[in-house]
Amino acid sequence: MKTPLWLSSLSIIMVLGMFSKRCHAQANYTVHEWGTFTSVQGGDGELLEWRPLQTSELPGFVHDWTKPGLNRFPTGIGKGGLITLQRMETPVIYFYSDEKMTVDVSVDFPKGVITEWYPQASQIGPSLPMATNPPITPTTLTNSRAVWKNLEIAPPENLLKRGQLLPQDKSGSHYFAARGTGANLVQMELPGETNSPVEAEKFIFYRGAGSFKTPLRVSVNADDDVAVENSGVEKLSHLFLVSIHNGRGAFAHMDELPPGNPVSWLNLNALSAENWQHLPLTQFQNAIGAQMESALTSEGLFADEARAMINTWRDSWLAEEGERVLYILPRTWTDEILPMTLNPQPQNLARVMVGRAEIITPAAEMNLLQDLSKAQNGDANSRHHTIVELKAFGRFAGPALSLVSLHGASTNTMNLGYQLLSEAVRSKN
Secondary structure: OOOOHHHHHHHHHHHHHHHHHHHHOEEEEEEEEEEEEEEEEEOOOOEOOEOOOOOOOOOOOOEEOOEOOOOOOOOOOOOOOOOEOEEEEEEEEEEEOOOOEEEEEEEEOOOEEEEEEEOOOOEEEOOOOOOOOOOOOHHHHHOOEEEEEEEEEEOHHHHOOOOOOOOOOOOOHHHHHHHOOOOOEEEEEOOOOOOOOEEEEOOEEEEEEEOOOOOEEEEEOOOOEEEEEEOOOOOEEEEEEEEEEOOEEEEEEEEEEOOOOOEEEEEOOOOOOOOOEEEEHHHHHHHHHHHHHHHHHHOOOOHHHHHHHHHHHHHHHOOOOEEEEEEEOOHHHHHHHOOEEEEOEEEEEEEEEEEEEEEEOHHHHHHHHHHHHHHHOOOHHHHHHHHHHHHHHHHHHHHHHHHHHHOOOOHHHHHHHHHHHHHHHHHHO
């Protein structure tokens, strides 16, 4: 007896439907992610453009667009190659499973470009066609996306091949601290390569840059009064105002900031204000680190993940001269800016992103302008002091000079400023 054609078609549809459900069903594993979005601004709260890749120190084995691998065409996006408003710094994705399993991971960055990644991605874009990529469509060419197909996840004893070790490198202080967790290892086989080599790590790592606004606006007036405003639609959590100068650090904590009008916080010079702790640097780092760890775990990270994040950025968040506000971005904001797809879906997914608003205060800007002007008039001490100031600004020295230019510096003064910035960079390297 022949089966009616319509019944055969229905059976096929049902089988495909069940297969699709299995592909997208939940599985017994956990995924946690953390990362930072860094921007720089003047005292008026307006974001400034800067070169976010200029001082990125990463291990040599990390892939980027100067060495994308898998016969991909290099795009020339390298250190200093981008000028943007935001640096998406060191997002890492941890996986936890009791048994070996395979997961497909896709991360989109529609308002930016993914600039570095590890292990090697099955697909990374925007990129030019290559033999080992999936079929090229307009979407894969124009959207910034990273895809890891068939990522293997398992405890170390089940995953690593005999004698294989995690990659090491002498550079990249903002990378290796992220390994300090109990997460599983992940492993990718490299398609199209001889003998199918593998890359293994404790996490998926990626970075990027883009021009978009974060929901926090920080303003500092000429009297050093700080105000904060939430321009988003959801509350911001765990705001830390940080000030570091001359080997001492001060910080204040705000539990949450609802959307709405600006809120006055405190004066940077009012060291006796409530919750404004001014301490020697090591003591400051320990005190604020403990509070930040508590804040990060309250948002869903494990304690060792929170410590790994703080240790990753300890010499940046908690040591660099200047003023900044660190805060936790809403999960819905993260999902919009950085959509993620996991197949199968995990039972638990935590995504904890920290916003970093670096502030060039009116006082810092004025000091730089005055020293530059004196140096332009031949004052050798001011010339030296300007180089010291530019070194202290670090990767934010370019935006600091841009502010000085906007607020009255002459062309000759600015030419000297960029010359001294070059000297500061050379003497630092």
